[in-house]
Amino acid sequence: MSVDIGIDLGTASVLVYVKGKGVILKEPSVVAFDRDSNIIRAIGEEARLMLGRTPGNVVAIRPLRHGVISDYTVTEKMIKYFVQKAMGKRSFKKPRISICVPSGVTEVERKAVEEATYAAGARDVKLIEEPVAAAIGAGIDISKPCGTLLVDIGGGTTDVAVISLGGTVVSASLKLAGDDFDEAIVRYMKKKHNLLIGERTAEDIKIKIGTTYQMMEDEVMEVKGRNLVTGLPKVVTISSSETEQALRETTGQIVESIMNVLERTPPELSADILERGIVLTGGGAMLRGLEELIEERTGINTMTADEPMQVVAIGTGQYVEFMSGQKEY
Template sequence: MFWNAKSDVGIDLGTATVLVYVKGKGVVLKEPSVIAINKDTNEVLAVGEEARKMIGRTPGNIVSIRPLRDGVISDYDVTEKMLKHFIKKALKEKRSKASRIIICVPCQATGVEQRAVKDAAMTCGAKKVTLIEEPIAAAIGAGLDITKASGKMIIDIGGGTTDIAVISLGGMVVRSSIKIAGDKFDEAIIRYVRRKHKLMIGERSAEDLKINIGTAFKREVDLTMDVRGRDLITGLPKNVTITSEELREGLSEAVNAIAESTHAVLERTPPELAADIADNGIYMTGGGALLYGLDKLIESVTKVPVYVAENPISCVALGTGESLNYIDEINGLYNSDINFLE
């Protein structure tokens, strides 16, 4: 069968961000996983960054929805609409459809969760849909050679899940997936500010705090940032200055859970592969890897060098796109061939 390779698409269907890779062009789209819908008419009003700007600022009949939670689809119909929009935008042709789509999923996604992802992609009109697990895609995107008989350890911290895996000879030997990642960092910051300062802030404000002064390890210089929210006592708008040391305290439970899960995976790793990892180090990918000091925290717990991959946010998308060259081999692993009737 003839495929139009120009419309082969790799998708990092993330809880927080969707990245689309088009064969021959690279990553052409990076947008928040948000869609705004008019509840009265079921009309899509905005998708991606435009919809994200509406969060918390819409009237009652308009809702900004994040249809993926904890790395899996929580609203199938909305995810389908969002995918169609992103694929059409990435291909930039009104009538163009993806010939083949490869989508990454968390390494411990259930059969039901995998099927939901495939079904959502089916409706976009592709001839074939294939799944790849996130740690494999992340390792490929980070430039690691996973084909050799040598242990490589990857930690992919996305928006909804953190996937941890030891890879050798192209497969995962030990793996773990926990539903603690970027979204949980934001939730932890919201809870901390509410408890400590009696101030209610939104998701966007929490994310800004996380990006600008968030830390998992003690900084040499304590940073500060002003944040505005609603005073829980007076009900009026209020400004508060937050320090990075406060955020370290607020984030401690979530980041320690990731460090402990990494330690647990290492404990289950065969001795020969563990020795390889001690030499090669641990690689971190995903947006959560950019949290200041998280690499140092994991290094202090595991006693193994930890490196943040170059361009960690795009690693999974790049690896997914690179996997388009080996789509037939991946189909054999996941039995994910889905052929469509015209």
Template sequence: MIRPLSALFGLFSRDLGIDLGTANTLVYVRGKGIVISEPSVVAVDKKTRRALAVGVEAKAMVGKTPETIVAVRPLKDGVIADFDTVEMMLHYFIRKVHVQRFMAPHPRVVIGIPSGVTEVEKRAAKDAALSAGAREAYTIEEPMAAAIGAGLPINEAVGSMIVDIGGGTTEVAIISLGGIVVNYSIRVAGDEIDDAIIQFARRDHNLVIGERTAENAKIAAGSAYPLEEERRVTLRGRDLLTGLPKAVEVSSVEIRDAISGPVNTIIDLIKTCVEETPPELIADIMERGIVLAGGGALLMGLDKRLQAELRMPVYRADDPLTCVARGTGRVAEALHLYQRALAGGQELRRPSR
């Protein structure tokens, strides 16, 4: 009876691709596209250990909760730091997708994970998905998923280069014939850029600001290359000396200098990957260019900076924020086409009852 029951679940379930990101979680539903894009934040009651809010509602609580409630980001540097909280978050998203279905089926789930994680961390991601209600769980490395989502010809005998800059990790990969030829991963990405702005405000202006303020400043005025028209943005927080509210206006030039440390680290990583790439594949990349994906790809001037330093074309993928999610979704829709691309060997399945 196991096989017929599994087939019945397949009729009712919607297979999912999940970009389990440090900053945001995106869910791709087979046949429907991306239906969920929410912050990877869970508000938990300390006494009962129950989730009170997930995603957008939970992020709104960050820094504003009473002592009995804590709003946490359960992923650190792209990997699971709090298994129980990630399970709550995945359960919420899976149930949200199936809320209007006749029954509560168990979908197949493909999860994007950083390429530098250990086998234990891969297993933790699969176990979290199964515990949250998945029927089968697969993992795929994020640069591979981003390349698929960006429409690169990963199964062809040509070199493709993808740079995926997320919240917790930056992934750089050279892909050919369905596999990763050269791969580098570093735990420096959007979060470190935000932190650099926080440190700049404290160091240069005696101003204490929060993560959301730093992120908003990065989006509004952060850049990696001089802008045609420089911008200004106001930072609001607490004066370090008086303890009173304070607002400071800063320029995009100041912010560019403040974030130069993590940005230079990311650029050096990309250069290292290029240096390690076989000559034949470099020839392909010089012709086809480098593709930027992830939220970090939206940093103003990053493509121009890379193009100037590497002397080859650099493109921003269409809708870079959703590349990994779209890639995991396409894999979920056609697992047989991407067996070589899946990470961690065989899938995990729910135990038969």
């Protein structure tokens, strides 16, 4: 039995889709590495818990930066680990793997992903652009000559693309996404409260009270970190309206990118987009107020796909079936 696997190789997390079973694995793309002995200590969730908490010889690293491989050997081992975990030990035949890449990657970066996947034990590798995979996963029929504007906000990259007839017509890829939201919160806490916090705490703030649009009621949260003046631990209470200030610049750049793509869209497809709206996917799409912000600035109805974090993985897995279903004359 040959197995078809779809992998969403993200900067923040890796999702594995197996044909007939759906998304069976979702783990952070973090690897804990022992510098002294050159061995990998942990991969995935176990390694994420070590971020910022390791002794000198153990480093928890993210082998992908902005959707691109920054550490080839570690990425290869990580893909291998997730493929084996998804397939179980009993499989004899090498799987066919379709894997997604951001729409703006260079030929060299594509090659690196392809080679790492072959090295991890794939029999055949297909690369898919992230917005196309996201559109298939969101249940949009992309084979029709009808335009759809898709915004995929991941951990390291944001892809904005107009898709029609199974391909990308106009696209833009921004090296700015979920991780940059976290960094913006870290910077704001330093500047405004003299408090130094880690990436994980910033992510907690983003998930619990983060917003990009003024809310009716302010939500508050206690944040623990290190006081930059005294160097001692300190607790600060922050509100959701403060996160809106912290994220304003970053989300503004994403909206600018959407406007830029809309300006370059052929008029016929612009009419389709006005009718069908903008679809948001990816983990970053779950940030509150993003729909309202984009809608206010563009005047186009904006909605988030169901299960935004899983759509790229689902679409990557279904891409092979989609391609085989295309008629040839």
